[in-house]
Amino acid sequence: xxxxxxxxxxxxxxxxxxxxxxxxxxxxxxxxxxxxxxxxxxxxxxxxxxxxxxxxxxxxxxxxxxxxxxxxxxxxxxxxxxxxxxxxxxxxxxxxxxxxxxxxxxxxxxxxxxxxxxxxxxxxxxxxxxxxxxxxxxxxxxxxxxxxxxxxxxxxxxxxxxxxxxxxxxxxxxxxxxxxxxxxxxxxxxxxxxxxxxxxxxxxxxxxxxxxxxxxxxxxxxxxxxxxxxxxxxxxxxxxxxxxxxxxxxxxxxxxxxxxxxxxxxxxxxxxxxxxxxxxxxxxxxxxxxxxxxxxxxxxxxxxxxxxxxxxxxxxxxxxxxxxxxxxx
Amino acid sequence: xxxxxxxxxxxxxxxxxxxxxxxxxxxxxxxxxxxxxxxxxxxxxxxxxxxxxxxxxxxxxxxxxxxxxxxxxxxxxxxxxxxxxxxxxxxxxxxxxxxxxxxxxxxxxxxxxxxxxxxxxxxxxxxxxxxxxxxxxxxxxxxxxxxxxxxxxxxxxxxxxxxxxxxxxxxxxxxxxxxxxxxxxxxxxxxxxxxxxxxxxxxxxxxxxxxxxxxxxxxxxxxxxxxxxxxxxxxxxxxxxxxxxxxxxxxxxxxxxxxxxxxxxxxxxxxxxxxxxxxxxxxxxxxxxxxxxxxxxxxxxxxxxxxxxxxxxxxxxxxxxxxxxxxxx
Numbered sequence: 001x002x003x004x005x006x007x008x009x010x011x012x013x014x015x016x017x018x019x020x021x022x023x024x025x026x027x028x029x030x031x032x033x034x035x036x037x038x039x040x041x042x043x044x045x046x047x048x049x050x051x052x053x054x055x056x057x058x059x060x061x062x063x064x065x066x067x068x069x070x071x072x073x074x075x076x077x078x079x080x081x082x083x084x085x086x087x088x089x090x091x092x093x094x095x096x097x098x099x100x101x102x103x104x105x106x107x108x109x110x111x112x113x114x115x116x117x118x119x120x121x122x123x124x125x126x127x128x129x130x131x132x133x134x135x136x137x138x139x140x141x142x143x144x145x146x147x148x149x150x151x152x153x154x155x156x157x158x159x160x161x162x163x164x165x166x167x168x169x170x171x172x173x174x175x176x177x178x179x180x181x182x183x184x185x186x187x188x189x190x191x192x193x194x195x196x197x198x199x200x201x202x203x204x205x206x207x208x209x210x211x212x213x214x215x216x217x218x219x220x221x222x223x224x225x226x227x228x229x230x231x232x233x234x235x236x237x238x239x240x241x242x243x244x245x246x247x248x249x250x251x252x253x254x255x256x257x258x259x260x261x262x263x264x265x266x267x268x269x270x271x272x273x274x275x276x277x278x279x280x281x282x283x284x285x286x287x288x289x290x291x292x293x294x295x296x297x298x299x300x301x302x303x304x305x306x307x308x309x310x311x312x313x314x315x316x317x318x319x320x321x322x323x324x325x326x327x328x329x
Numbered sequence: 330x331x332x333x334x335x336x337x338x339x340x341x342x343x344x345x346x347x348x349x350x351x352x353x354x355x356x357x358x359x360x361x362x363x364x365x366x367x368x369x370x371x372x373x374x375x376x377x378x379x380x381x382x383x384x385x386x387x388x389x390x391x392x393x394x395x396x397x398x399x400x401x402x403x404x405x406x407x408x409x410x411x412x413x414x415x416x417x418x419x420x421x422x423x424x425x426x427x428x429x430x431x432x433x434x435x436x437x438x439x440x441x442x443x444x445x446x447x448x449x450x451x452x453x454x455x456x457x458x459x460x461x462x463x464x465x466x467x468x469x470x471x472x473x474x475x476x477x478x479x480x481x482x483x484x485x486x487x488x489x490x491x492x493x494x495x496x497x498x499x500x501x502x503x504x505x506x507x508x509x510x511x512x513x514x515x516x517x518x519x520x521x522x523x524x525x526x527x528x529x530x531x532x533x534x535x536x537x538x539x540x541x542x543x544x545x546x547x548x549x550x551x552x553x554x555x556x557x558x559x560x561x562x563x564x565x566x567x568x569x570x571x572x573x574x575x576x577x578x579x580x581x582x583x584x585x586x587x588x589x590x591x592x593x594x595x596x597x598x599x600x601x602x603x604x605x606x607x608x609x610x611x612x613x614x615x616x617x618x619x620x621x622x623x624x625x626x627x628x629x630x631x632x633x634x635x636x637x638x639x640x641x642x643x644x645x646x647x648x649x650x651x652x653x654x655x656x657x658x
Binding site: 022026028120125126127128131132135136137138139140263265267268270280282283284285286287288289290291296297299300301303304307308 | 460468611614
């Protein structure tokens, strides 16, 4: 009898392929059993017999134990995650926008179906920040959080400073290297870090913030002159995501460019790297840095969640008030 | 019936008191049931009836569920941990020197007794590096590791650079602020980071390295002139612990001062902070930074391990070759 856990994979782009390839290199009791793609005739680095373009070939296959959803579009990503949970299939998702926009429903669905959903790869890429908040730091009240969550913007700002490039030229280079999409708005207008911050708000503070409730400024207004002016003052401009409570205890969330001083913990996070700094009640400040995107960094985060789901481990959402429903802002 | 987990605490110095005080602030189903100290008549910030000077008042008490060992001396720390495991009492230990010197025996004892021992607080203080290697990064081969593991040395080197102080004066200040012991040799001669590196070698590479097998240089030979010379070159001197494989695949370990360049990931780790950079096969470089010592940072790491032991979770030691005994160098 085959004891290997069978995964149904939706989407075979950057993240899906990264996850699939890492799995091939590992000696683990799990395998990708089926891959659902939009166009099953396109050449893919996986055996043809694994491919399908019918979602039901995964969702209705009684052999599938677990779903990995790595589709870039919010639809059908949400429908697939929803349908999987309703069929008691644990899910790992990497779709940050979909997760952020549907968070309250997805939390309710997890509770109703007693079926877990994990999504580490949707926040800090390879940085295991959700895991950290959920397990070793679960008993630590989070006082505030500051982060660099968008590798594309961070790369553009680093290159403008180091090479003296204009914003337009730096963006072009980022696109050429594959760090930025053809339509870069989600990154450079700050939407992408808002989605990630929305997920972090739930895990760090127990509050499900809608992305639209986050004050947002992107980097499109940053000129080469401002970069030079910051440099002349011994400072660096970076796109910073923030979560902190105001005097009344309400959670405030923002994403926008800030002029950092050299002693700032996020100062040295350059190029396409991401970083999350959390101020904790007992241990003080902690900083976690790593690659926030890319096939293998995100693929390894997905695998990490798959291994947790094999242990039956759902997120504990430990920062929520105990025995109270999740606060939906 | 009282369902609270009962802890027997050995040692009530910095770490023991930090752990005890954090527990008082938390709503958790566990309590310190007994505290074993050397002198039970000294004034302590805990109820007198909890105190004892007899180890057997903890080890032979059938009500005790779990032991926290926070004694600074290698003996009786080792005997207490050993005795606890032989009595099937799970243990959290913060005694890095004892752990490093007795690692092979302690691994064998865990296997023989099927009783877990955890020791996060003995390595990076508040930084959950062992947990990270054991769980979210368990499937990631570690290519190399570099770290700042001694807060005292890092504080002294930072102050020499920023204030222009001599080594002797910076050490004096560190002692005055409580960052350095009256006998500072363990810190400034590099023994302390060797103990920690020995534990990291096991968790990152599956090899139990004796501290004596680690090439060691401290910071006592660093002069104000060298600090100025490094500064003039745009570099910083820091005490760096390293683990990497040589061309033949053998694990090489060293602790010694290095002249860092500004783009080094460890460059910005200043004062008493610690940091661990791991180069991972799939996710690339990750950096974890936080307080490496102190009552609350270490106390919170101990609590984190206690919570893991409440789940029955032993270290998986995932980097060891599967089904092979631990390599003892």
